[in-house]
Every structure is written in structure tokens, then in C-alpha cells.
Amino acid sequence: MSDNYKFDTLSLHAGHSPDKETGSRAVPIYQTTSYVFKDTEEAAALYNMEIGGHLYSRISNPTVAALEQRLAALEGGVSAIACSSGMAAMHLVVTALCSSGDHIVASSKMYGANINLLQHTMPRFGVTTEFVNPNDPDAIEKAIKPNTKMVFGEVIGNPGLDIMDVPTIAKICKKKGIPLVLDATFNTPFLMQPFNHGANIIIHSLTKWLGGHGIAIGGAIVNGGNFDWGDKEKFPTISGDHFALGGISFWEEFGPAALTMKIRAEGMYNFGPSLSPTNAFYLMQGIETLPLRMKKHMENTHKLLSFLQDHDLVEWVKHPDLETHPDHLVAKKILPKGSGSVIVFGIKGGRKAGQTFIESVQLASHLANVGDAKTLLIHPGSTTHSHLSAKAMKLSGLTEDMIRLSVGLEDIDDIKKDFEKGFRAVSKLMK
Amino acid sequence: MFINFKGAKTYINTGGKNIDVDKTTLCFIHGSGQNHLSFVQQSRYFANKEYSVIVPDLPGHGFSEGVPCVSIKENAEWIYDLVKELKLNDIVYLGHSQGCLTGLELNKNYPKLLKGIIFIAGSNTIPVNQFLIDLASNDFHKAYRMMVTWGHGKDGAMFTGNIPGHSHFGEGFNIMNMNNEKTLKIDLEACNKYDGGTDAAQKIKIPTLAVLAKFDQMTPLKSGKKFIDLLDNCELKILDCGHFLQAERPKELNTFISSYLRKLN
Incomplete structure (x- = not known):
């Protein structure tokens, strides 16, 4: 029987077991760009995401994966992707969920860069945002339109420290069939785990409390695996046929992990905001003492x-x-x-x-x-x-x-x- | 792909490829409270090789609508009707856990249907504790968590594995949570009631492969080995993981499956 370890234990151990060859207790820094394939069959299977593994560090890396798995464990998610910064994480989520003509409902009281991205940059690519008071659930519900693809806010707003009523807003999102995406940087999973309150996707700037020592920039997306992406008209690039991997539906092939697999296959592959393994190591050292x-x-x-x-x-x-x-x-x-x-x-x-x-x-x-x-x-x-x-x-x-x-x-x-x-x-x- | 089968919308994963009846079809059947996502690292892997693949969501599981089958016999009949509907004739059956019982029953009732059988974490009997059956009815989320925790070996608890960034526990729970909420109880009762496994195992005439797990708490290794003793021509492989070995040791499992299929052909 597997042990169900508690938060403090997971902070130290999740994502890594000492490898059989070296016995290294610490997570090794795999400072490598690429990985030797056993044969052409294995190479094809990895490229096609038929089986898990690493092929190129822009897409995944063993040290970064240990960090991702630790974050998935601490948040109670299905999977996580670490990337070069919190803003990279935000951009990956927006581009995974939205295409030209789509709409976002977001908190009006957020970190300036989050607002800048949604207010000034994304409209140039046809994605618009309506900003609403995060403390007004009715306004959030009213702002959701047929082309709204996500509701976004910060659990604890920066710098105003407004608190989102996550359970209430999560209920609205569920009723409307829209994922609730939360920036949980200020609370960290130690103070609050948003999936337990109905959120669907979490974004972190790992640079802050999770890393905790001001030495490395990093970000992450944690996928709750608790959202039904089955509406092909609403989420065509997740549940419909996708150009990546030969026209598969990420939802049908990967189910709860669909969003993460899509971001890895498209966002990490095409945009390339990868986290360096050395920074992943530094950030994990920080997480060890998070509690x-x-x-x-x-x-x-x-x-x-x-x-x-x-x-x-x-x-x-x-x-x-x-x-x-x-x-x-x-x-x-x-x-x-x-x-x-x-x-x-x-x-x-x-x-x-x-x-x-x-x-x-x-x-x-x-x-x-x-x-x-x-x-x-x-x-x-x-x-x-x-x-x-x-x-x-x-x-x-x-x-x-x-x-x-x-x-x-x-x-x-x-x-x-x-x-x-x-x-x-x-x-x-x-x- | 989705088809209308026996009056219900039914999902059959084909590994991202079309079914090709001229190829050997690998028919993967999931276990109690699971669905096609149990075989994420097998379905596309084999569909992109020289095989045709079907991984149906049984009624009430995953994306399939309809009422779950209440007995192993009913599950076996449903699968027989499905492969006939799809006009498949060169079939290797791969069952996980409850899917192994279904495979035994299917082969017993239709001895000419299958060319080979692979039993993954299987046995000829799967008795289920009444506490778990009751929990599946009274607090199914708690039952899911319990099964996911019991079902995985060390990789589950340590959040390690071969898919970067992936949590076995998170994935396991959410796969189960996709099903109709009554499904798990019905499946567990079907396993518990099934007593035809010994007879069905002794009737197998085709070569089989059994892959068992050293730390399996759902269908323990000891029970699996007794089952293998009933089989005439079975190759046994043992992996150092828990019950969900398709997810915990996919590369090793796929290698065993490939080797068995090569010998079979």
C-alpha cells in the first residue's frame, strides 16, 4: 500500500527518489539539452507522446520534472508544468485556452504585468478581457459571454490584498462551463489549496515564497484535472482534433491531464519558455523549507x-x-x-x-x-x-x-x- | 471515436488511428471504476505500430453513457457484441484487474474469438471487502482516494514516474471521477460475485501472458501466482510496482506485450 504523505513530507520528497545507479539523495541537476534515444522506435514514441519521457529540455527535463511533480503533489493536482517565470506561466495558459475572437473575464485588482498582458498585449491577437471587481461575484457572472474561455484572478491580489471568494466564483464558473484560473503566488499551497475550493488551474510565480530566497526566477501551471473539456465548440484545441501529434484530441487521449499535455506539446514546444534545470534545483531547495x-x-x-x-x-x-x-x-x-x-x-x-x-x-x-x-x-x-x-x-x-x-x-x-x-x-x- | 451501441453513446479509444480490420486488433479492457485512460501509455504506443487498437469505455465509464454491466458475464457479452459490431476477427485481448475476469469469461463462452490473452494485474478471483463496496456507495470520492492510494506502489506516494510533471494519485482520482457515480459499486460487486474464474482459466487453450506486480494490494501477487498455476501455457512476468502497472511501469509492460505479440504472430 502506498503511503499518503502529508504536506511537510511532500515538500521534501515529492517528485524524487534516489536513483539506483548513484544513490544521489539530492535531486541531480540534469544540465543537458537532450537525451540519447535507445532506438528510432523509442524516439518516435517520445516525439508522438505515446509514452512519457524526455527528448529535449525545451519541452521537459528530469530536474524540472521533479519540481513539477512536487508542485502537483503539494497542490493536489493531476500534473504541473514549470516554466521560466510566472508571467510565462500566465501566457502559456492564456494561449492554451484562447484563440482570436475569444474573451476573458479577469479581476481588475491584480499585479500590473497580469493586467498589461490582458489589457494591452492580448487584444493585438484578438483576445479581449473584461475587468471586473474580484469581490463582486454577480459582476463576474454577468461579464461571462458565450466566447469567454477563462475567469482569472489572484487569490490574494497584488498589491491591494483583495481576497477572491474562490468557492463562490468556482460555483459560477462550473455553472457556466468555464475554467477558473487562479494566480496563487501570495498564498502558496501551504496557506490554501485552490483545487479544494473548486478552482481548475493554478498559476504560480515560483520566484516568490515557493522559491523563497530571491535567487531564481520561475513559474508554474498546475492542472487540477477537474474540468470537463468535452465541449468541442468551446474548447476546440483541447477536445477537437489538434495539429500536434497527428490530429489527436488531447481530451480523449489524456483526459484529466489534457491541458498539461497540450501546453507541453504546443506551448513549451512552440514558444519555448523553459525553466533551466539549475533554477529548478534552486527553487526545489526553497520548497523543502516552505512549511x-x-x-x-x-x-x-x-x-x-x-x-x-x-x-x-x-x-x-x-x-x-x-x-x-x-x-x-x-x-x-x-x-x-x-x-x-x-x-x-x-x-x-x-x-x-x-x-x-x-x-x-x-x-x-x-x-x-x-x-x-x-x-x-x-x-x-x-x-x-x-x-x-x-x-x-x-x-x-x-x-x-x-x-x-x-x-x-x-x-x-x-x-x-x-x-x-x-x-x-x-x-x-x-x- | 463515439458510436451508438446498444442504444447508448459509447466511446472507443483507438489510439488516435482508425480501426483497421486487416490488422491484429489489441482489445484493452479496463478494471473496476476505470476507463480507457488506464491505458494512456499503451493505446497510442501500439496503434502507432503494426496493430489496430480498441480501448472501449464500458457502459457508464469515462465518456460512455448507459448503465454499467452488473456482472462479469454481462461485461463479457457486451464486449463480444462490440467486437462483432466492429467486425473484428483477429483479436488479442488485454485486460487489467476486473478486465482479466471479463477476459476469462469471454474466452470461456467464445473459445474461438481470441488469438491471445494478456492478463495485467489479474487473478481468477477478485474478492472485494464489503467495507469498500459500501464506501463506493456511501462516499464514492473517499472510495476513489482509497483505491488510488492502495493501488499504486512507491511511485504513487513519491510522485515519481515517467511522464514529466505527472501525479499518479491526481490522475487516478480524476479518471475515476469521470465515471457515473454508481459505477464503482456495481463493478466491485460484479468482481466479488464472480466465481467462474477457476473453471474459465482451466479451459484456456491459447498461449497467454500474465504480468503481475510485486506490491499489488488489489490483486495480490500470491493470488495472481495461484491463478497462473491454473493456466496451461502462460508466460509470467513480475514488475516491482503496484496494481496500476500500465501507468507505473509502462515501458517494461509494453516491452513484454510486444515480445508476446511477436511470438504469437
């Missing part, structure tokens, strides 16, 4: 929330675990272990105060990333959104005084001391 890190991330986050809420120079603090957050009840229901380790807060004194705070802290790093083991900060008003007026920022759901904080794993006393330095500088500025 430990996420517990500490959440512990530090909750302590910093109290610290910031009590501070005289903090105008406001936003986090879904606070009762004041508009999505607090949804967060409590679907993210019982915590709603992630990003906090946004406003400093008294506006744009200049925010800038001064950022420039005065020493331990926290000022950069454009989240999910590192180290504490990270950014002040959108003086960096990413410095070109926007106060009014334009408000329209984007941002404010001039807003600081985005990704809480790290340092000793909480040291983080607080560091922040006090920043606040002292702001205090001097205000005098």
Missing part, C-alpha cells in the same frame, strides 16, 4: 501588524487578517492559516514621508520583489508609480503614502528596530 518558512512569515506578519497598527506615524494598515479589511470574513474562511506575508500601510506625511522611510531603513531591502526570506519594501509612489498623479494612483487602488512590505524571517525585534529608524527620519521631516 517552516510560511509559519515564520505568518508569525512575523501578525507581530508587525500589531506594531504598525499601534504606531503614531502610521496612518493606516491593510491586511486581510485584520478585522478592518473588507474581505476579512472571506479570508478567515478560505485562508485559516493566514492571508500571506505582504502588508500595505500608509505613513503620515504622504509621498515624501514614504520616500524618506524607505531611504532610512537599513535592514529591510528596497526592491521590486516579494516573498523573499528577507524583509522587502517598496514605495510605489516614488518608484513603480512615481509617474502617476495622486488622483491617477487612487484610480489604480494605490495611494501616495502607501508602502508595500513583504515580511521576512529576521528576528522580529530587529525588523521593528529597523522600522523605528525609518519612522524617526519621517518624524524629523515632519518637524
Whole structure:
């Protein structure tokens, strides 16, 4: 009988067993482009996806596959594909599901690159998107049209920290026969597994908490295997005859794994956003400690929330675990272990105060990333959104005084001391 | 392909190729609560060689509509009628688990129909615990999970295997979840009730191949070996995996099948 290992064990072991020849305990880095075929018959079978295996590292690689299998295990999916970045993952899903003339319903409160791809790039290829409030299930339902091929959102929105009511939206999607695709980067499978709430496809930026150390860019798509692709008119490139592999139907040949096999045969083969085996190794090293890190991330986050809420120079603090957050009840229901380790807060004194705070802290790093083991900060008003007026920022759901904080794993006393330095500088500025 | 058969929409996977009655047809029959996707790494592999392949979804399984057959005999009759409908005459039968019982019954009732039989994780009897039968009725999702966990060897638990990025547990559960929700209970009861396997095994006159699994908890190796002892001309192969050896050891299994087919022809 197979053991049904638990999350912490899977984080360490899933996707790899020591190989019989070398006994290597760690996952080996297969730094190779290609694989020697036993004979022409095997080569043909691999090219034609008649049997599993590796033929060229643009399409698959044993080290990358170990990472993919670990992700499938942690999310409870059927299969996963790792790729060069979270945005590559997003692009692979959009191009797998949509063709010219198709439509997407997406959250209006998302990471800027996700919005850019759907708002500006995809329309050039005939795929349009209607952006709706992710907290308004009725608006999502109303926005679904006969040519809608996916509903997309972020479980925890970046940077606004809006929480999608995944079970409610999943029910709408199921009723309408549309897959629910979620970016689950901010929650990771440790805090919440979206397939258990009815989602169908998960996208990750592995660069963030899953990798967790700010050393490698990577992305992944995890396929829940729980969506019926049988409607040939709606999903002709999955359930109808496909040009790849001699005109097969991916749905008939691969069933629950159809989407992954299609993305591998078409997306990875034609676009080539492959993940390097060395980066896959780094990302797996990170995943090994994901449960430990996420517990500490959440512990530090909750302590910093109290610290910031009590501070005289903090105008406001936003986090879904606070009762004041508009999505607090949804967060409590679907993210019982915590709603992630990003906090946004406003400093008294506006744009200049925010800038001064950022420039005065020493331990926290000022950069454009989240999910590192180290504490990270950014002040959108003086960096990413410095070109926007106060009014334009408000329209984007941002404010001039807003600081985005990704809480790290340092000793909480040291983080607080560091922040006090920043606040002292702001205090001097205000005098 | 989909056909209307016995008044129900019926799916038959042909490995992405058309059926060619001039070739030897490999007829793959799935086990309890499974469907054609049990043979993902066999169907297209052999269809792209010199064989014609059919992998039907039995009634109520996978993409096939209709009411599941309630007995092994009824399953065997359904398959006999199907191969006649498709006008197949040069047939090698490959059954997995419950599909082995169906193969025994089919050969007993129509001894001239099959040229060869391959038993995959098979036995002449498959008794099923009443707890699992009840669970298949009361909480079929839990029953699926239990069978998928029991059914796989170490590769299942470790999430390793030859298809990159693939989870045996995830795939196994979702394959079962494609079926009519009453199907598993009906299949398990059909296995449990079937007592004609010993007689049917002793009547086999054609050469057979049996591929068993060392860590099979569904049809244990010990039971499989007793079954092989009943067969006159059976080649036995044993793989180091669990019950779902088509998925766990596809390359080795396909090599055994190929070798057997070459000898048969």
C-alpha cells in the first residue's frame, strides 16, 4: 500500500527518489539539452507522446520534472508544468485556452504585468478581457459571454490584498462551463489549496515564497484535472482534433491531464519558455523549507501588524487578517492559516514621508520583489508609480503614502528596530 | 471515436488511428471504476505500430453513457457484441484487474474469438471487502482516494514516474471521477460475485501472458501466482510496482506485450 504523505513530507520528497545507479539523495541537476534515444522506435514514441519521457529540455527535463511533480503533489493536482517565470506561466495558459475572437473575464485588482498582458498585449491577437471587481461575484457572472474561455484572478491580489471568494466564483464558473484560473503566488499551497475550493488551474510565480530566497526566477501551471473539456465548440484545441501529434484530441487521449499535455506539446514546444534545470534545483531547495518558512512569515506578519497598527506615524494598515479589511470574513474562511506575508500601510506625511522611510531603513531591502526570506519594501509612489498623479494612483487602488512590505524571517525585534529608524527620519521631516 | 451501441453513446479509444480490420486488433479492457485512460501509455504506443487498437469505455465509464454491466458475464457479452459490431476477427485481448475476469469469461463462452490473452494485474478471483463496496456507495470520492492510494506502489506516494510533471494519485482520482457515480459499486460487486474464474482459466487453450506486480494490494501477487498455476501455457512476468502497472511501469509492460505479440504472430 502506498503511503499518503502529508504536506511537510511532500515538500521534501515529492517528485524524487534516489536513483539506483548513484544513490544521489539530492535531486541531480540534469544540465543537458537532450537525451540519447535507445532506438528510432523509442524516439518516435517520445516525439508522438505515446509514452512519457524526455527528448529535449525545451519541452521537459528530469530536474524540472521533479519540481513539477512536487508542485502537483503539494497542490493536489493531476500534473504541473514549470516554466521560466510566472508571467510565462500566465501566457502559456492564456494561449492554451484562447484563440482570436475569444474573451476573458479577469479581476481588475491584480499585479500590473497580469493586467498589461490582458489589457494591452492580448487584444493585438484578438483576445479581449473584461475587468471586473474580484469581490463582486454577480459582476463576474454577468461579464461571462458565450466566447469567454477563462475567469482569472489572484487569490490574494497584488498589491491591494483583495481576497477572491474562490468557492463562490468556482460555483459560477462550473455553472457556466468555464475554467477558473487562479494566480496563487501570495498564498502558496501551504496557506490554501485552490483545487479544494473548486478552482481548475493554478498559476504560480515560483520566484516568490515557493522559491523563497530571491535567487531564481520561475513559474508554474498546475492542472487540477477537474474540468470537463468535452465541449468541442468551446474548447476546440483541447477536445477537437489538434495539429500536434497527428490530429489527436488531447481530451480523449489524456483526459484529466489534457491541458498539461497540450501546453507541453504546443506551448513549451512552440514558444519555448523553459525553466533551466539549475533554477529548478534552486527553487526545489526553497520548497523543502516552505512549511517552516510560511509559519515564520505568518508569525512575523501578525507581530508587525500589531506594531504598525499601534504606531503614531502610521496612518493606516491593510491586511486581510485584520478585522478592518473588507474581505476579512472571506479570508478567515478560505485562508485559516493566514492571508500571506505582504502588508500595505500608509505613513503620515504622504509621498515624501514614504520616500524618506524607505531611504532610512537599513535592514529591510528596497526592491521590486516579494516573498523573499528577507524583509522587502517598496514605495510605489516614488518608484513603480512615481509617474502617476495622486488622483491617477487612487484610480489604480494605490495611494501616495502607501508602502508595500513583504515580511521576512529576521528576528522580529530587529525588523521593528529597523522600522523605528525609518519612522524617526519621517518624524524629523515632519518637524 | 463515439458510436451508438446498444442504444447508448459509447466511446472507443483507438489510439488516435482508425480501426483497421486487416490488422491484429489489441482489445484493452479496463478494471473496476476505470476507463480507457488506464491505458494512456499503451493505446497510442501500439496503434502507432503494426496493430489496430480498441480501448472501449464500458457502459457508464469515462465518456460512455448507459448503465454499467452488473456482472462479469454481462461485461463479457457486451464486449463480444462490440467486437462483432466492429467486425473484428483477429483479436488479442488485454485486460487489467476486473478486465482479466471479463477476459476469462469471454474466452470461456467464445473459445474461438481470441488469438491471445494478456492478463495485467489479474487473478481468477477478485474478492472485494464489503467495507469498500459500501464506501463506493456511501462516499464514492473517499472510495476513489482509497483505491488510488492502495493501488499504486512507491511511485504513487513519491510522485515519481515517467511522464514529466505527472501525479499518479491526481490522475487516478480524476479518471475515476469521470465515471457515473454508481459505477464503482456495481463493478466491485460484479468482481466479488464472480466465481467462474477457476473453471474459465482451466479451459484456456491459447498461449497467454500474465504480468503481475510485486506490491499489488488489489490483486495480490500470491493470488495472481495461484491463478497462473491454473493456466496451461502462460508466460509470467513480475514488475516491482503496484496494481496500476500500465501507468507505473509502462515501458517494461509494453516491452513484454510486444515480445508476446511477436511470438504469437
